[in-house]
Amino acid sequence: MNTFIKNVNSLMKMHSDGILGGEIMPEDVLIDVVKEDELMDVITLAMALNYQRNAYTLWKSVVQAYQDPVTNWIFSPTLVVNRNIDELREALLLHRVGLQPNRHPVIWHRVAKGIFESSDKGNVEGLIKCVHSDIALLKEIMQGDRKSDFPYLSGPKIFNYWLYVLETYTNVSWKSRELITIAPDTHVLKATVKLGLCSEEVLNGGADDRQTVATAWEIALAGSGIAPIDVHTPLWLWSRAGFPPLMD
Incomplete structure (x- = not known):
């Protein structure tokens, strides 16, 4: 060796x-807090905001927004695409999930729309099922055909860490894992x-x-x-x- x-x-x-x-890793605060069938959406949308901040602070803000009935809708792609940008801005800023009042709501809405339109179920779980948990096919969508729908998330740094976080905290089992x-x-x-x-x-x-x-x-x-x-x-x-x- x-x-x-x-x-x-x-x-x-x-x-x-x-x-x-x-x-205790930053994402550990989601454990036993976020419902299993909503975890993929929460992880994905939160990671789409470029991650240029303290990760522990970000995920604490995410948990606060998720537990607040006034703001927890922001983690549902289906609900996000049907709300206007001003409502989304207010909800993102309330618990400081989003910090930039103009840029972050636009990115969040675009990613939610990308998820919604790429999945037969309108969520991340559906998107992953559509590609049969194959990273190669997921890359073709998010870093190829629909790259503009996934700003930041499609970039190599966040995309690969996102795959890793999903594997660590949800029940996804990737094909072509060596591609991470x-x-x-x-x-x-x-x-x-x-x-x-x-x-x-x-x-x-x-x-x-x-x-x-x-x-x-x-x-x-x-x-x-x-x-x-x-x-x-x-x-x-x-x-x-x-x-x-x-x-x-």
């Missing part, structure tokens, strides 16, 4: 042993550099840099039995923890 894969395995073991912290690439956010970029897989140049964080990191992980893990997305959370927590030394 080469040194790099040994270090990756060490990092994953540190995560599984709880050494990196993160026993790593989701290179700031913490993942820093951890990738720390492991020596990429140079510090990728820390600029541009689209090309993120693609470089995602590709580097695909190549590095090929044949290792480790799926790229499976190292996302260990890398993220390792960076947040200040890079404690890897165990031997």
Whole structure:
């Protein structure tokens, strides 16, 4: 086993042993709160707002909006597409699910409409059933034919992490799971550099840099039995923890 894969395995073991912290992940607040048949919609719509904020704060706001009978309709694509943008704006801002009064309601409505029109059931579960849980087919829709209907969510960073979150928190079982690439956010970029897989140049964080990191992980893990997305959370927590030394 080469040194790099040994270090990756060490990092994953540190995560599984709880050494990196993160026993409570941001999305964990949804557990036992959101109904199982609504969870996919809640996750998907909330993740569509580009995620450029503290994830723990975002998901707490989502739970507050979900539990409030005045605002919980925002997580139903069918209801969203039948409400006007002013009503949606007010509901999104009430619990700070949305922060940008003009941009966020437009994005939320567009994604809800994209889900509604791509699914025979008008929701995310129906969309996934339409593609038979096949990531390759889902990519064709969300990153191809209907990309404009899924702003941000269709981008490589959020799209791949979205697939991972759905797999982790709902009952979806993906076909072509190897197509879920790593989701290179700031913490993942820093951890990738720390492991020596990429140079510090990728820390600029541009689209090309993120693609470089995602590709580097695909190549590095090929044949290792480790799926790229499976190292996302260990890398993220390792960076947040200040890079404690890897165990031997």
